[in-house]
Amino acid sequence: MSGLPDWRPGDVLEEIATPPIDRERLRKYAAASGDPNPIHLSDEAAAAAGLPGVIAHGMLTVATMGLLFSPHLDRGHVKTFRSRFSGMVFLGDKIFARWKNGQTQDERFATFGDRVRTLILHAEDLSRTGDV
C-alpha cells in the first residue's frame, strides 16, 4: 500500500458538509451531468411523480462522497466505490460525508445524510502509486 496516506483502522477523514441543497445547485448539476430528469428541477414534475418536492440527484450525493478523498488525490485516485441509496435528499437538506477506516477493505465506509436520513456508502480502495 505504498503511496497511500498512512491510514489505520479507526482513522477518519475530514468531514464534508454541504450548504443546504438549493435549486441553483440542482440546476448546475443537471446541466453538468446531462441528467434531464425534471423531478430534480420542477415542483410540478416532482408532484406528478408523487414526491413532496423536488429531490436532489442521487448521483450528486454520491459525488459528494468523492470529495472526502479530494485532498488525497496526490497520493492515489479513488479506484472503487459502492453506494446504496436509502433515502431522498430534499431542498434545504445538508449532505454530510464521513469516512472511517475499518479493519478490512470492506469495512471502510462513509456515512451520508442529513438530520434524519442516512445513506451508507463504501469506499473500497484507493490505488497504489504504481497505477498512474
Added chain:
Amino acid sequence: MLYADFVGARSEPVWNVVEKEAVRLFAEAISDPSPLYADEDAARSSRYGRLLAPPTFPRTFDYGRIAGLELPPSGLIHGEFRISYGRPLLVGDEVLCRLELKDSYDKRGRRGLLGFLLFERTGEDPKGNRVFTANDTVVVTESVREGIGA
C-alpha cells in the same frame, strides 16, 4: 421479471472524449475544490500529468441505447451505484462506452412487488483496455410496473 428478453442486450457502443470544459463544469457543480480537475499546471506537475476527471464523471457519457428497451419515463428508483476504475480517467482520454442490461429479477417486500434491473456501463480505451465499469441497480415499484402494463 421485467424486460426479460433484454437481459444480456447491449447498446451500440459510442466514443466519448473527456473534455476539459466538461470536467471543469462537473467539478464546479459538485463543489469539488481539487485543483487537479481544473488547473492544468497543477495537473501537469501531479502524478497524473494531465487533468483528472472526478470519480463519478463517467455519468456524463453517452452509452448508446439498447435497441427496443423503453424504460418508464418516471418513477424509477436508483437503488445502488458502484464504479471501479482500471486506471484514472484523464482529460483528453477517448473512451468507448457501452450499456448492458445484466440482469432482471423480482422481489416481494413490504412495499409490494419490486422489479430490479441491473445495468452495467463500461468504458474502454482505444487499445481495448477497460478504463471503468459502473453498475447501477434500478428499482421499479409495483405502481410503476402497473403503469407500463407489465
